[in-house]
Amino acid sequence: MIREANCKDLLIINELVKELDNHQINLKDPFTYYYIYYEDKEIKGFISYAIIYDRCELNYILIKPEYRKQGIASKLMEYIINDCLNHNCYNITLEVNENNKEAISLYSKYGFKKVAVRKNYYGKNNGILMERVLEDK
Numbered sequence: 001m002i003r004e005a006n007c008k009d010l011l012i013i014n015e016l017v018k019e020l021d022n023h024q025i026n027l028k029d030p031f032t033y034y035y036i037y038y039e040d041k042e043i044k045g046f047i048s049y050a051i052i053y054d055r056c057e058l059n060y061i062l063i064k065p066e067y068r069k070q071g072i073a074s075k076l077m078e079y080i081i082n083d084c085l086n087h088n089c090y091n092i093t094l095e096v097n098e099n100n101k102e103a104i105s106l107y108s109k110y111g112f113k114k115v116a117v118r119k120n121y122y123g124k125n126n127g128i129l130m131e132r133v134l135e136d137k
């Protein structure tokens with residue numbers, strides 16, 4: 001099931017986030033939503049995104065390595081898209097490392113298109129800015 005993250009989940013969430021960067025999640029960023037995918041008494045995945053007026057920015061989506069390729073990220077992507085539709089969002093944007101093939105494939109599957117390149121955003125690697133427009137608004 002997908003539920004809102006709380007402070008008891010922070011240790012595991014921050015372990016997961018370490019794979020991507022050194023940011024410490026504290027569940028306090030304004031306008032930001034934090035959800036976990038929870039099953040068999042275990043946190044298996046995490047998503048966070050910010051909704052500011054009618055724009056959404058996907059900040060993180062991470063699945064524990066041993067539970068990847070089981071459709072969990074897909075469930076979280078469906079969750080965020082529905083939530084954004086409920087909030088009448090115009091679009092969802094995100095930034096992804098050009099080398100992150102798994103994530104780019106996931107985003108493409110959910111209708112995200114490449115809209116810009118941010119040169120050397122990730123050190124030697126470029127960042128790809130992707131957008132999903134929510135036509136159903």
Ligand SMILES: CC(C)(COP(=O)(O)OP(=O)(O)OC[C@H]1O[C@@H](n2cnc3c(N)ncnc32)[C@H](O)[C@@H]1OP(=O)(O)O)[C@@H](O)C(=O)NCCC(=O)NCCS
Pocket residue numbers: 019020059060061062063064067068069070071072073074075096100101102103105106107109
């Ligand atoms: C990217 C990530 C979130 C995918 O999670 P997942 O639960 O394994 O994804 P799903 O099982 O729901 O797969 C959905 C789609 O993602 C893509 N995908 C997932 N794993 C992939 C892989 N190893 N190779 C290529 N595409 C992959 C595919 O398009 C897949 O659709 P398909 O099953 O129809 O081929 C996961 O690999 C992860 O946590 N990576 C590390 C963190 C990260 O890079 N997050 C993104 C930046 S914040």
